[in-house]
Amino acid sequence: ELRKLALFEVIGMYDHSLAVKLGVHFFLWGGAVKFLGTKHHHDKWLSSTENYEIKGCFALSELGHGSNVRGIETVATYDSNTGEFIINTPCESGQKYWIGGAANHATHTIAFSQLHINGSNQGVHAFIVQIRDSDGNICPNIRIADCGHKTGLNGVDNGRIWFDNVRIPRENLLNSVADVSPSGEYLSAIKNADQRFAAFLAPLTRGRVTICVSAVYISKISLAIAIRYALTRQAFSITPNGPEVLLLDYPTHQRRLLPLLAKVYAMSFAANELKMMYVNRTPESNKTIHIISSAYKATLTWNNMHTLQECREACGGQGIKSENRVGQFMGEFDAQSTFEGDNNVLMQQISKALFAEYVACQKKNKPFSGLGLEHMNKPLPIIPSQLTSSTIRSSEFQIDLFHLRERDLLRRFAEEVLERQSLGESKESTFILGGFSNSPSFDTLSGVSTSIAKVPDGRRALVLVVFVGGVTFAEISALRFLSAQEGMAYDLIIATTKIVNGQTLVETFMEKLG
Amino acid sequence: ELRKLALFEVIGMYDHSLAVKLGVHFFLWGGAVKFLGTKHHHDKWLSSTENYEIKGCFALSELGHGSNVRGIETVATYDSNTGEFIINTPCESGQKYWIGGAANHATHTIAFSQLHINGSNQGVHAFIVQIRDSDGNICPNIRIADCGHKTGLNGVDNGRIWFDNVRIPRENLLNSVADVSPSGEYLSAIKNADQRFAAFLAPLTRGRVTICVSAVYISKISLAIAIRYALTRQAFSITPNGPEVLLLDYPTHQRRLLPLLAKVYAMSFAANELKMMYVNRTPESNKTIHIISSAYKATLTWNNMHTLQECREACGGQGIKSENRVGQFMGEFDAQSTFEGDNNVLMQQISKALFAEYVACQKKNKPFSGLGLEHMNKPLPIIPSQLTSSTIRSSEFQIDLFHLRERDLLRRFAEEVLERQSLGESKESTFILGGFSNSPSFDTLSGVSTSIAKVPDGRRALVLVVFVGGVTFAEISALRFLSAQEGMAYDLIIATTKIVNGQTLVETFMEKLG
Ligand SMILES: Cc1cc2nc3c(=O)[nH]c(=O)nc-3n(C[C@H](O)[C@H](O)[C@H](O)COP(=O)(O)OP(=O)(O)OC[C@H]3O[C@@H](n4cnc5c(N)ncnc54)[C@H](O)[C@@H]3O)c2cc1C
């Protein structure tokens, strides 16, 4: 499995479109058959997938529903007379959209559809539908169109699919999560609809792992290019006819590139750790992997785009030339923050998971486990009252700071949510429409930082703001607000010798003006 | 003139490549003939430029020299026997590079070259060279190649030009700044080589004005697209089968887009003010226009890229589709931070100009004038000790804060530079290699903010951090460091009721770890 991941890394460095096309075929289509199907699906489809006799794609998103795929409109109904499912696109917003591989090459797809049994909707289920014959002709009752030119990834043939009452055999339902009997009875071991839905998204985890990994290597390549340019390019001289100065000898240029270089080291450790977690996964670790891969996916892809932009600019005009790659990468990798879970939406989900874990453990008085909050089982780390330079540089101290911060943020976030709930708001509306001052996605970020900080020897570019002699919560909160701003390039650590209780005026102003 | 600018705005909204191609022809080529040439050049070239009989380009940058164009290697020598200049590319790094219009269409170019007279180099001068005949055939002793595929602006035929001892008549020297007599004597009214060089860059000012303006309208278009999407797109519902929520009803989505919307209002006022300054320019206002157009160019183009990225992501997958424009704009407008003066380099130049003005006025004890520092002629603005919500919302108060901040930054920056100079560093090396904690480009940004804040009714998204009860310089400096980080989306204003002198420990740590 590690070898397969390594193969993808290498292909992705060479051509992202090719890696995505292969990823769709092997990880999304193949992964769905494997994880959502049972033995007879494996026997029937896996070897022809391996040797590319058939080409698969993965049709989950629709024009009307991308982030909220649980609301898709494609419908599957069962016809017990013929033992077939009928897959239908009931309206224009129900057309499958963005389906990688669908526009030109795929012969089969996983058609995610709402399963209607005797008039009641059992939720999203996965069905195998053939969309082209082996000569590449589109099958009857299937319509396909290309999604058109994109700002990157044009090597991937993203397509739109409409199903016009397509009939497929009952066996094409991928039935590891739920099944329909020949007579049309719905059977599922998982009674909870939320859990059932979550099970269908399992194939996406490996996708997120590969996205994380590729975001890191592309940052590495672009930094290598920009730093090499800075080590050969000279501009301006100090004395009238003196030699020109190397770009990397300019302090401003160092400050633009070197913190990004430090960060990519940390990211690299984090991505490797995630890869190992994935490869060594157990049923117990699945939830942790889901949460961590989501958090890393958002953090690493955003950081990648930020790094690419800076490297592009640091190469001047040459950064614009496609053959110099850096600029080209920007178009190619931008979609990473959107597909396989939009970054902002993922961040919200992680907040919810951390919140649930926090509340559950507090309630049951049991230790935290699995989501990186284990440090909260230990007593509060102590910040020494004498902050020497060597203390501040020690990774132990730095991790303590991350931990302190995560504790504080989670506690305040939970308090705020619980308070709103106690005032009668539903849990859903609290989360969705809350607009917290302790914004969930920011809480999350700190969770991620914690995890990254825990990676052995992983160091991130961070700014230490040390208030000696005490700091008020208001001051902390002001800094927190700042660091929550999108695009903030640095981690912000607040250290203090003591916390002065008091003034929350600042927060009040910020809420009004922010 | 305003109509011409308006024409460019409209064309640029439709197709940036077309606007750039026209800009090169009219503003760079045409502007060079007009500003650097004299009557006989105007008579000979301007009308055929206006009616597109000839097509001009502007060959300043070379492979080896982009930001530091004063170091270009193309050489012009005078042959008094024939009354001709000989233009020559002496080495590969001296090839003209990135020349818009050169690869396919231009018939003439301004060849910037080092003018060698009797073995001594008089510096960069501008010469008219024909590079194609009217049928589009490349002229003898000229070689041209295409710069290749770019990540945007592929509608512009950027090219590379080599001159192989091309002979041109003496009259083709654009001689408003300096001339060479038929016998080969060098004549210039401007004795100072720095000033002479500056005069040659005059045609670039109008280019910067149009870049500013277009950065603003593209931000507007992309925000209009993203906000409209957010007003029609629904995702997720609060109750199980309830209606889905509009994206713009999510507080996180509001926080992503609305501060950018507020900012584009401020930017729009700023760009309009600049346009009017340019149209009403006088010889006295030229320096101010140069500085302000440089500062706005960097600020507005960076903000544009930031806005485009956020709008792209806010449109989800649809942001990737070229026909939806937002993503496409990212490739098209990215070069704006590089061409007609790299943003970082411009920022350094502005710092130098502000520093020079500051030191000169202090030394001669004369009032500040022209560079937006006039507020420093007035007494220090007073921050009321009672900060009510209406005070904080008043634009007067906000501008006072900008002013206070600019004063403080400039003073510290000047002190640091002067101290280094007093320790024996040369002025040039102090600036170029200093690596100030009061980073020049950040000082500059605050200068720009000031100017923007002064625009009538211009409001920027800003974060007010109010320390009631006193703040130390260390705390201010920590916040300053944060806000200097590239990509910081907010202006950061520090208000306090009194400044507590003391603790600079924070700064020490930050310097070591930053
Ligand atoms: C190149 C490419 C390839 C793809 N390949 C495939 C594929 O092979 N198969 C497949 O099934 N799909 C594929 N997709 C679809 C992809 O998964 C979706 O685009 C993605 O899930 C986002 O959905 P959306 O585009 O509808 O955005 P939307 O859901 O419309 O989101 C738009 C914006 O709204 C914000 N938002 C959404 N919900 C909330 C909320 N609750 N709170 C706050 N903000 C919110 C998001 O952050 C986002 O910025 C692909 C997409 C692209 C671009």
Ligand SMILES: Cc1cc2nc3c(=O)[nH]c(=O)nc-3n(C[C@H](O)[C@H](O)[C@H](O)COP(=O)(O)OP(=O)(O)OC[C@H]3O[C@@H](n4cnc5c(N)ncnc54)[C@H](O)[C@@H]3O)c2cc1C
């Ligand atoms: C699409 C496009 C069209 C163009 N059209 C034309 C045209 O028509 N005519 C023409 O003459 N030119 C043209 N140019 C060239 C353009 O003006 C140059 O690319 C620009 O001046 C930057 O120079 P450079 O590319 O050599 O970058 P470099 O000078 O190599 O700069 C690279 C990086 O180094 C940094 N840097 C440079 N000096 C310093 C310093 N002293 N301190 C700190 N950092 C520094 C910069 O910030 C930049 O990030 C065009 C360029 C592009 C991309």
